[in-house]
Amino acid sequence: MGAPARDARVVAATRAWSACMRDAGFADTTPDGLVARYHGPGRPTAEELAAATADERCTAAGNLAGIWFAALAGYQRQLIDANQERLAAYRKSVAEQAAQLGRVVGA
Template identity: 50%
Template sequence: MRNALVVSCMNRAGYAGFRGDGLQEARPPDNATALPAGAWGYLGAEIAGVQGFHPPKRAVPAAAPAPPAGAGEAYDGARVDCDRQAAERIGAPPGPGADLLGRLFDDSIAATGQDPRVTAATGEWAACMAAAGFRADAPGTLPDRFRAGPEVTPAELATARADADCTTRSNLAGIWFGVLAGYQRQQIDRNSQALNAHREAVRAQDARLAGLLADAGSGPTP
């Protein structure tokens, strides 16, 4: 979004060849294994055997394109001005609802971790790991133990495979996410008015941003 607005602004400022100059849009993680383990245990036995607790290696980003011919003080000034205009047009996230969502999410995670169903499943997982020869009190301790090293080791792969197996045997992931969903449904019911207001604010912002993108796309082209 920001990139499209800056490109459109720079084109209007006379830099018809400007295509972003290294600006990158925010992108989601490459896949669900970017952070493969958490409080729920390891998800994905196939990845556990090759990746361990390390996130997948990402491709080295391409170098930013060189500034267009004639770039200089005027070009730099236009870039700064277009960045400012884009930030102003996008604006801040709508209302206090975003803070409420963050607080409710944090509360649901904390409640899930203390729930007797989750603590029992975590205990079963730990017993399974111990029987396999790996000592750990909870799945979340394993990434911290292994990710400090730059490369995946055979010991890490063996531990990750055991984690994946014990997560399945104890159904820790299924229990953890099921309990989390229950707490979050309760939060939705208790905060329905504020959450509905935030949803409408987000929809209104989405419509406004869609209009901005349409305006940016209708600008002059080289």
């Protein structure tokens, strides 16, 4: 789950989602718990379809996905910014390897 799951915005949106799901008849449910509970082979049951419908409605109502992905993107930008030198060195190494492979294949 990582940093986005601990982000205050995501925590609040997840609580809102859980309250919405509870109101829809799916108590003690988390997004991950919902996946684990209804992950299985075969045709979905009526309960699974009801849970999926409630999940879609609750996710949209609280913008859980949008908030989670915005938080994730922010943390990823922070990691990129903090590791610019290492990323530049990696890019250079990959370019050098590609050039060497081109020379080997061309020979």
